Amino acid sequence: MLNIKTLFFTGFLLSLVLSECLASSIAEQWSRVSLPTYSVSSQSIGAYNGGCISGAISLPINGTGYQVMRLSRNRTYGHPDLKHFIEGLGQSVAKQHLGSLLIGDLGQPRGGPTLSGHRSHQTGLDVDIWFLLSQQAANRTLAFNERETWSAPSVLVGQSDTLDYSQWSKANEKVLEVAAQLPEVDRIFVNPSIKRELCLTHSGHGWLKKIRPWWKHDDHFHVRLKCPKDNKYCQSQESLPPGTGCDADLAWWFTEEAKHPTPSKIPPKPLILPVLCDKILKQ
Ligand SMILES: [Zn+2]
Numbered sequence: 632m633l634n635i636k637t638l639f640f641t642g643f644l645l646s647l648v649l650s651e652c653l654a655s656s657i658a659e660q661w662s663r664v665s666l667p668t669y670s671v672s673s674q675s676i677g678a679y680n681g682g683c684i685s686g687a688i689s690l691p692i693n694g695t696g697y698q699v700m701r702l703s704r705n706r707t708y709g710h711p712d713l714k715h716f717i718e719g720l721g722q723s724v725a726k727q728h729l730g731s732l733l734i735g736d737l738g739q740p741r742g743g744p745t746l747s748g749h750r751s752h753q754t755g756l757d758v759d760i761w762f763l764l765s766q767q768a769a770n771r772t773l774a775f776n777e778r779e780t781w782s783a784p785s786v787l788v789g790q791s792d793t794l795d796y797s798q799w800s801k802a803n804e805k806v807l808e809v810a811a812q813l814p815e816v817d818r819i820f821v822n823p824s825i826k827r828e829l830c831l832t833h834s835g836h837g838w839l840k841k842i843r844p845w846w847k848h849d850d851h852f853h854v855r856l857k858c859p860k861d862n863k864y865c866q867s868q869e870s871l872p873p874g875t876g877c878d879a880d881l882a883w884w885f886t887e888e889a890k891h892p893t894p895s896k897i898p899p900k901p902l903i904l905p906v907l908c909d910k911i912l913k914q
Pocket residue numbers: 749752757758759853
């Protein structure tokens with residue numbers, strides 16, 4: 632006979648499955664759209680993990696100091712501020728002969744949820760950048776095939792917390808330092824071991840505040856820009872806590888609790904996009 636506990640658990644599982652199905656069918660609609668909407672001014676709408684963008688533009692696949700990878704994914708779109716940021720960072724990287732930035736995903740043509748890879752990247756203000764600063768790519772244009780098949784190497788030794796110094800270098804530190812100091816950058820997600828390293832090598836530097844430890848992120852860093860000026864429907868994330876974040880908060884990331892979090896008993900909130908995004912999807 633079914634007892635109340637079993638019933639509750641089955642209900643919980645069912646709501647989990649249903650909300651996952653719903654989320655993936657919404658993501659499918661957004662991923663099928665191949666072109667952005669036209670808009671006089673680009674508008675990021677909603678939250679980084681629940682929103683969209685009108686008037687997105689595509690980042691050119693080659694530029695000074697950078698090349699875009701995984702072109703088949705069609706995730707080269709974003710707000711003009713994001714394009715401007717990547718181009719500026721590429722120019723700094725080229726000027727300092729650090730190699731070439733390899734750019735992963737920006738967003739989809741109209742933003743929105745993706746079928747794979749991310750919860751965020753929905754408003755055209757997020758970009759993934761590989762830690763691999765390729766000297767090869769600095770000297771020649773990569774072929775389509777190379778952009779599909781090269782992989783982003785981890786900067787950690789195996790699955791450990793130790794940095795692999797054959798992959799991690801001062802050049803990586805420099806890129807993060809330059810990026811974090813730009814006023815349009817809201818925060819940058821990196822693996823906790825990277826944050827720990829930067830806290831040691833750049834102790835007390837104010838820009839460390841923007842470098843946020845997060846799970847994975849050992850083969851790329853994720854830059855999130857602030858809501859652009861005059862984008863009144865863009866929803867900012869909560870402000871960063873004061874200080875450089877090199878304290879107890881960072882230590883938590885190396886605890887058992889952080890490494891093996893117990894699955895939450897609360898089902899994830901269903902993905903609800905702003906009503907405006909509906910219109911953008913259907914245009
Ligand atoms: Zn990302």
